[in-house]
Amino acid sequence: MSNELDLHQDVAQLTEVLLNVESVSGTEKPLADAVEAALRQLPHLQVLRNGDAIVARTQLGRPERVILAGHLDTVPLPTVEGSRGTVPASWDGEVLYGRGATDMKGGVAVQLALAATLPQPTKDVTFVFSDHEEVEAAKSGLGRLVRDHRDWLQADFGILLEPTNGTVEGGCNGTMRFDVNTHGVAAHSARSWMGSNAIHAAAGILDRLRDYQPRTVAVDGLDYRESLNAVKIRGGTAGNVIPDACVVELNYRFAPDKTPDQAEAHVREVLEGFEVVRTDAAAGARPGLNAPAAASFAAAVGAEPKPKYGWTDVARLSELGIPAVNFGPGDALLAHSDDEHVAAADIRACLSVLTNWLR
Incomplete structure (x- = not known):
C-alpha cells in the first residue's frame, strides 16, 4: 500500500491514512518519509530533516513565530484479541478507531492540513513532527532537535497538539x-x-x-x-x-x-x-498562559484552560524559554488504550480553531 499523503483531503480521512502507517516507536521512518515527501510539495515551506524528525517552516517575515508540534510514533499495538485500537484503522459511524487515533495522529493530521491550506498565516509557523516521544527521554526526537538544531526551533509561542478534548491545557507535570x-x-x-x-x-x-x-x-x-x-x-x-x-x-x-x-x-x-x-x-512545564500569544489563543478557543497531568513535549519548549500549551483533538484518557479512538468532528473542530486563529 502506498504511503503517499493527500494533505488537502478531509482532515479526519487524513487521520485514517496516518493511522494505517504503523509507527510504533523505533519504526517511524515510513511515516516520516511520507510526511517529508508531502511537505516538500508545498513551495511556501522550508523543509528540514534530522533522523526521523521533520521540521517545516514558513519564512514570511512575520513579527511573531509559533511552533505547532506533534510526534509521529505510537505505543505498541494492543495484544488483547478483539481490540479496535490497532492497525489498520476502522470506522464506527463518525468515530475513528486505531492505534494513535488520540495520541496523536489526529493532531498530526491537523498540523499537516494547516501546513497545506494556510500558505499565508498571520504568524510565521514552524511545524515539528518528531520521533521517539513514547519511549525514554534519551531517545526523544524533539530532544535531539534541541541539541543539534536549536536554530530550527526559534519561536515566541508553542502549541503541542496532544489530545485535550479541544481545550487549552497549560504546562505539564x-x-x-x-x-x-x-x-x-x-x-x-x-x-x-x-x-x-x-x-x-x-x-x-x-x-x-x-x-x-x-x-x-x-x-x-x-x-x-x-x-x-x-x-x-x-x-x-x-x-x-x-x-x-x-x-x-x-x-x-x-x-x-x-x-x-x-x-x-x-x-x-x-x-x-x-x-x-x-x-x-x-522536567515539567509551568502553564505559560501569561504570554500574549498564549492569552490570545486561549481566548480564541473560548474554554477555561486546564492543567496537563501527563508529561508532554511542552516541557522541552519551556526549557528553551518558549511558553507553550497543549491543544488537540481527542480524549487523553483514551491514549494507549486497547480501543483508542477519536471523533471525526473533534479533529475538524481543532483544525477550525487553529485555522481561524492563524488567519
Whole structure:
C-alpha cells in the first residue's frame, strides 16, 4: 500500500491514512518519509530533516513565530484479541478507531492540513513532527532537535497538539522513574531458612506506596495532581530458588513547581531506608498562559484552560524559554488504550480553531 499523503483531503480521512502507517516507536521512518515527501510539495515551506524528525517552516517575515508540534510514533499495538485500537484503522459511524487515533495522529493530521491550506498565516509557523516521544527521554526526537538544531526551533509561542478534548491545557507535570532495590541471600526453596527473600523485603516499599497521599499543587492558577506508583516488579530466578534481589520500578508525576532534583529528594524522603536509583527524568512545564500569544489563543478557543497531568513535549519548549500549551483533538484518557479512538468532528473542530486563529 502506498504511503503517499493527500494533505488537502478531509482532515479526519487524513487521520485514517496516518493511522494505517504503523509507527510504533523505533519504526517511524515510513511515516516520516511520507510526511517529508508531502511537505516538500508545498513551495511556501522550508523543509528540514534530522533522523526521523521533520521540521517545516514558513519564512514570511512575520513579527511573531509559533511552533505547532506533534510526534509521529505510537505505543505498541494492543495484544488483547478483539481490540479496535490497532492497525489498520476502522470506522464506527463518525468515530475513528486505531492505534494513535488520540495520541496523536489526529493532531498530526491537523498540523499537516494547516501546513497545506494556510500558505499565508498571520504568524510565521514552524511545524515539528518528531520521533521517539513514547519511549525514554534519551531517545526523544524533539530532544535531539534541541541539541543539534536549536536554530530550527526559534519561536515566541508553542502549541503541542496532544489530545485535550479541544481545550487549552497549560504546562505539564514532570515525570521521573526510579528503581528501588532490595537484597537477600539465595537458597533452595526447600531450605528457605538458609536464605533471605528479597521479594518479601520489598513489602515495605509497597506499604509506603499504598499509604502515600499524593498532593495537588497550585501553579500559576492551575491545580496539578501528583502521583507516585509502583509500575513493575522484577525478581527471582527459578521456581525453587529463594530470590536474592528484587527491583520495584516507580513512576513519580510531579507538579511543575519542582525541579527534577527537588522531586527526587521528595521520593527519597518517602522511601528513606531503601536503596533508590533514579533511572529517568523529565522536567515539567509551568502553564505559560501569561504570554500574549498564549492569552490570545486561549481566548480564541473560548474554554477555561486546564492543567496537563501527563508529561508532554511542552516541557522541552519551556526549557528553551518558549511558553507553550497543549491543544488537540481527542480524549487523553483514551491514549494507549486497547480501543483508542477519536471523533471525526473533534479533529475538524481543532483544525477550525487553529485555522481561524492563524488567519
